[in-house]
Amino acid sequence: MPEGPSIIILKEEVQQFAGQKIIEVDGNSSIDIERLKGKTILDFKTWGKHFLICFDDFTVKIHLLMFGTYRINERKETKPRLSMIFSNGELNFYTCSVKILEGDINLYYNWSEDVMNEKWDPKKAKKSLDKIPDEMICDAILDQNIFSGVGNIIKNEVLYRCKIHPESLIGKIPSKDLKNIINECSIYSFEFLDWKKNYELKKHWLTYTKSVCLRCNLPIHRKHTGKRNRRSFFCTNCQKLHV
């Protein structure tokens, strides 16, 4: 379900519960969620695909993985993994990973790695890429400690936009192109966010799940690429392979 932009939307949708006290807690999470009962939510944060519920002395980290969902002021038929009841409504999470991070949340996350955070640092990303010249760019773009929040859709669209073949080796890609890819990971994520809010995300896909290149009319290739073996959609005519 979610890449970084979808988690930003989640954060915006739950703002009604910021500052609220959790009256009742429920769910089949394996962690001790009873700890949340009676606690007041100080803030919601995100780091890439991580959704963070911050309390005074610990933070609940929720990751929706591939199939996670949530409901605000409604419920699904199945039992939630984590359910929080407030005086003004309720927030329910299903099929997600729930973990507790003790203490100061800033000790766990480097915000400059998040392509949608105001502290996002493209120069740091460039330094990280320069350290792994033998990796394929399709793998590096999905590295959450370099491009936190970027998922497989954004990966494909950014590489198509930047005209770089997903199996290109980082050390062989011209520096100018690498910087372009880094910038587009952030830019595209914010466009993704706007499109998703308008329920028009798929309409803007240029290569993901496509079969013909919109630039040259030649077939889009589909292949599971890199060590991560995630599916890639690309045009071998328009996207240059650097090896």
Added chain:
DNA sequence: TATAATGTTTGAAC
């Protein structure tokens, strides 16, 4: 109906 998909962690195997 079987398959595969916007993802990550874990632990066995090498």
Added chain:
DNA sequence: AGTTCAAACATTAT
């Protein structure tokens, strides 16, 4: 000891 890789988790659309 470091890496690699399959398995596990779980839902839904095609």
